[in-house]
Amino acid sequence: MSRLIVISNRVSVPKAAGAAGAQGGLAVALNSALREHRGIWFGWSGQETEEFNGHLNMQRIDDVTTATIDLEPQDIDEYYNGYANRTLWPLFHYRIDLTEYDRNFGEGYERVNARFADSVLPLIEPDDLVWVHDYHLLPLGSMLRQKGVKNRIGLFLHTPWPPARLLVSLPFHERLVGSMLEYDVIGFQTEEWLGSFLHYVEKEMGLSVNKDGTIDYDGRRIVARAFPIGIDYEEFVEGAESAEALEAYEHLKASVRGRKVMIGVDRLDYSKGLGERFESFGRFLGDYTDLASKVVLLQIAPPSRGDVASYQQIREDLERKTGHINGAHADVAFVPIRYVNRGYPRRQLAGFYRAADIGLVTPLRDGMNLVAKEYVAAQNPEYPGVLVLSQFAGAALQLTDALLVNPHSIEDVSEAIKRALDMPLAERRSRHEKLLASVRDEDVVFWRDEFVKALFGEGTSGTSPQKEVA
Known part of the structure; x- marks a missing residue:
């Protein structure tokens, strides 16, 4: 059975059986999938370090392995506080008036994504499925491809995706979206956000979207679909x-x-x-x-x-x-x-x-x-x-x-x-x-299973969404 490697900005460390406190539904669902697929959850520990050395802090609780790295203060300022939360977050929520474009933010974002790629690479085995989460890590799949990873890699975006007329205000937007096309599956919360993405791909990149919503790019077929997330009912x-x-x-x-x-x-x-x-x-x-x-x-x-x-x-x-x-x-x-x-x-x-x-x-x-x-x-x-x-x-x-x-x-x-x-x-x-x-x-387990099936290559035909009007 293929293992599942989940990668996100932060890692929710599973609680041991009988431990006090409660985890969110997303963490519960992902931890369940990780146990089922003997997986690993990788991301930032939330801690600072004076100098990045790529050291992995590994833990194993109730058959779920977590692996985290610490980041330097400059990384946190430019990647997390900067590009993720002062550039992408407001832009993706249609607040272009609050969006800050700073070249240092962009450089920090790419640097930290490269550090994620370097750090997680030794953990990925040939048959593993890799599932990347959210706007913090959009180019990570491309960076893993550059390092020779041929595994199936999926991305799920938890935020909205903005209309093309807003996204083009982002410097180097073509490079960012082009890097996303290295994923095998790109998931969105709704048909609206999916439609905005496909409209951008057609209008700004000149690519054709197939009737089933897939995209042919560089000799590969990318599945783009809506996977509405639910709660752990x-x-x-x-x-x-x-x-x-x-x-x-x-x-x-x-x-x-x-x-x-x-x-x-x-x-x-x-x-x-x-x-x-x-x-x-x-x-x-x-x-x-x-x-x-x-x-x-x-x-x-x-x-x-x-x-x-x-x-x-x-x-x-x-x-x-x-x-x-x-x-x-x-x-x-x-x-x-x-x-x-x-x-x-x-x-x-x-x-x-x-x-x-x-x-x-x-x-x-x-x-x-x-x-x-x-x-x-x-x-x-x-x-x-x-x-x-x-x-x-x-x-x-x-x-x-x-x-x-x-x-x-x-x-x-x-x-x-x-x-x-x-x-x-x-x-x-x-x-x-x-x-x-x-x-x-349509709870969180249904959402998780649908995405993992698509990542396996099962049931990925989908339907073509209504495209956004420019």
Whole structure:
């Protein structure tokens, strides 16, 4: 049996059986695949070193082997904080106004990808399948090819892929996309992101896309397909029924004293539309004064990428908006926005989700957004809450029975909140039943198995997506 080599920017080290804490659904699914295929998970340790020496830190827990390297401070600044998070991340989320083009960033990005290639190369055996993850490592497949690796190599992009008219603003965009065509399988979250990629390949590179969505390039056939990621449904539902979840549920319910609860759970990131979400809630409080004291918004937003100036700015902006809205609408016994800058274990989150009458998931642009799926999975099917979901989240293409909104329109979101609060129980149950079927049937295991089958060369015909209009 072929082994599976997973490569990502960071590695989720599996917890030993019985260890405390919980891993995310993606880590659980990949660790399961690695155990099944006797695999290795390789990436950056998250630690700094004074001088890069390629030393591998190897661990083996529950039949999963991890291999990590440390990076120099300059590597972290240019590759991770720089090109990955100040160039590619904003560009891929359509924020060209925040995209920084710095030649040193690009050089650091290629240098670290080369270091990944050098370090993982001795671990790859002739029959191994190699699965690379996300925007941090787009050229890695090409660098492995240059070192003689002939294995089947796949790439999965967890973020959106921008339209060609935005991508061409990136210096050396042709070289970046050309390097991606060294993969055998390129996976995207949705047909929209896939269509944008194929449109670029045709328009900017002059290549032909076959009817089955494959691309012929340099004597090879590349499979490009959408593989929508899901949650670990069974694990999450089990967690939602745990004692920890029940305690979190009861604690939140008791604290709001009979009021309705809306919940948002997002990394502190400008792509999540948190400022617009707060403004929409403020509009709701002003437009529906009879309901203003009866609804609480719990926004959980753990900080991220604190070394990047734009992330510092969004935190300051949200704190200012929270103060303004609470100052205008609070009284001595009620504060409309509970804004929390910390994370919670998954089981506690499941309890919070279940206690919430509305799940408010309104990113401005998102590759998928698993919070929407977690909210659906956590609901009591007899008395479910309502999912309000951005039409610009990848999940909106699957979760069509949510209340889909334009997150840029504060009126649209405000009206959706009112509609969700007024929705009859029969309609809530009907919508939830359809949403739950999608979340249950297309979970993270289904996603993983579909990609691995494509990497093996099985079932890769696919369908040709609707192409983006330039």
